[in-house]
Amino acid sequence: MQNATADFRKVAVLGATGSIGTSALDVVARHPDRMRASVLGAGRDVDGLVALCAAHRPDHAVIADPALHDALAQGLRDARLATTPHAGMAAFDALASDADACDTVVAAIVGAAGLDSTLAALRAGKRVLLANKESLVLAGGLMMQAAREAGAVIVPIDSEHNAIHQCLPPGGDCGGVSRIILTASGGPFRGRSRESLADVTPAQAIAHPKWSMGPKISVDSATLMNKGLELIEAHHLFDMPADRLDVLVHPQSLVHSFVEFVDGSTLAQLGLPDMRTALAVGLGHPHRIASGVPGLDLLRHGQLDFEAPDHDAFPCLGLARAALVAGGTAPAVLNAANEIAVSAFLQGQLRFLAIPALVEHVLAALPAAPAATLDVLRDADARARAAATQALETGVIH
Template identity: 75%
Template sequence: MTTRRTVAVLGATGSIGGSALDVIARHPQRLRASVLAAGSNVDALLALCRTHRPDHAVVADESRFAALRDGLRAAGLPVRAHAGAAALDALVAGEACDIVVAAIVGAAGLDSTLAAARAGKRLLLANKESLVLAGELLTAAARAGGATIVPIDSEHNAIFQCLPEGRVDAGVRRIVLTASGGPFRGRSRDALVAVTPAQAVAHPKWSMGPKISVDSATLMNKGLEVIEAHHLFGLPDDRIDVLVHPQSLVHSLVEFVDGSTLAQMGLPDMRTALAVGLGWPRRIASGVCGLDLLAHGRLDFEAPDPQAFPCLGLARQALQAGGTAPAVLSAANEVAVSAFLQGRIGFLNIPDLVADALAALPAGAASTLEELRAADAAARRHALSALPRHAP
């Protein structure tokens, strides 16, 4: 008899949260959403509670607690309302769930991710910043707690699937992350000067939030994934490569010492990676169709353009520097992307602002969460103060 697993979906109102809930709902005998967490969108969270009937609902914004509590009562739902980071951490670390889908965007998702890792949960990790900001701390917490990390980024999930038991062994020569190239693939640096936020968030293959979409357009997304891959799979920078693959059908590749290369392929739909994590080590239906290679016809690969998309190189620079440098990179990028989406800086000012922060804030020790948070805060302060210098 299959044991029914309970799942906490953090970032439930976002695109990854929605995909996770879609997969969970397809397997009512195997999976149940027991905890739903959102930032401040109480109306969307209430709608999800009506559909999925969790045991607990959490809103990060404590000022929205009353609205959540009263909305649940008005709907006649026996769902317990919670608010704030401490409440969420306690739920993911306790008996409210077996599996945690960590899909809170940005550094805000770090505490709950660490709490789940320390508690030994199966952690479906879709929060890049947890690994970029605190990769060493998170992987150490997972080892100590006995947690299983299943990456949900399509690229890292592909590598996870290609590796024996999801782990690198002595037979692995290198891993290759694929990148769609985003909406501006093939454009020169000069052609990117007048790019608008609307153009940058219009990803040709994936349906994602605005911040992640801009990161894909700058290739910072891929740079962050190189740092993530280093922590997830324990490989140095020179054994992690990137190829642009516009069809987004080959999600990543693993090359072995015997000359074999394994690739994971599939349609660009996050539900596949989520189904791998939710069902691991078994395969379960995701709702995604199989891949018809005849219909797609061809697979193309090309090298990324470092002049037009310098963010990939900046991320490698931060990885090589180590310590707090990746935290500075991530925080400065968040400030820069937010400013771009608000129309305060141009598209090419994003890497300029990140490079400015990396140059101004040399890498320091990163042995504690306090040191990493201090570096994150310093990078945000610096990037905000530098915005006027990088305004178009």
């Protein structure tokens, strides 16, 4: 059933073959009378993208690597699909901003690579379901300004920020908020001492106890950098200063965040650890729609536990908070250095405990500077990547 109502949505899923992208498509497919996937984008997985196109019949498919355009086109022809093939990051930007191609964008490209297409969607006034935390960390101030100027709607898809979004009054008024508390599962190494983490392997680090995520995000969860990046995100999304943002470890991952108000009330959003809930909130906003996730049976799950994060074993959280306080280019430097560090760890080139060491080294080498333009932030990102790579190549950090 096609455009049956004026509210029918054409959804672009950028990062469609990843865990968030496939979850988004699962929700979209449950509501054929309200929405359809009109654009699907992926990095290099041509076969996966073609398979999704066969299932969802989008108007457009885009692959990030230009060298794979012909393979994508051939795959679509072989599947007898009318979907138009595109390739290159510029195609992501063009489709994200095209009024005919989509009105809603699921921004799920991992890493800083997702920044341009997200900005393009915001500048075009789209509804953006923001699942790419690195772009907000890198250029949060500019992104929020772009959204305000174009009248774009941002619905965060991180479970924690989505929980805060749900707990705030309509319109996101934070005037009565005294504190925001993000919850963290603690990752696969919760409760372990710093010394016991010396020989952690990539396979152990990506084995998250609660969430099914990609390798980079899973490693960030294991180091608690993920939660540090989320602090920076929360600062931008909800205009909240660092001293009113806190983190609590909650191993059950059922309470996704708290909002504390000036009158002493605290609201929490609870639910099973399944990204489809947050995606349904974004896709249906301001209405509630079915996500495929069952309700929460607290009697079956039993008690809820909370504890303070261990900053000694997981120093990335403190590094992220320091970058937030420093402001300017510091969050961009933090994010870039972390991406290089995590990549090196996953390739067996860096020890787990050296991830925060490399990030700290790069932050010290590149002190925070004012960041009024995207060019300044891109330059800081590039210099941080170069500094991190040099530290690895020279053995300063190993």
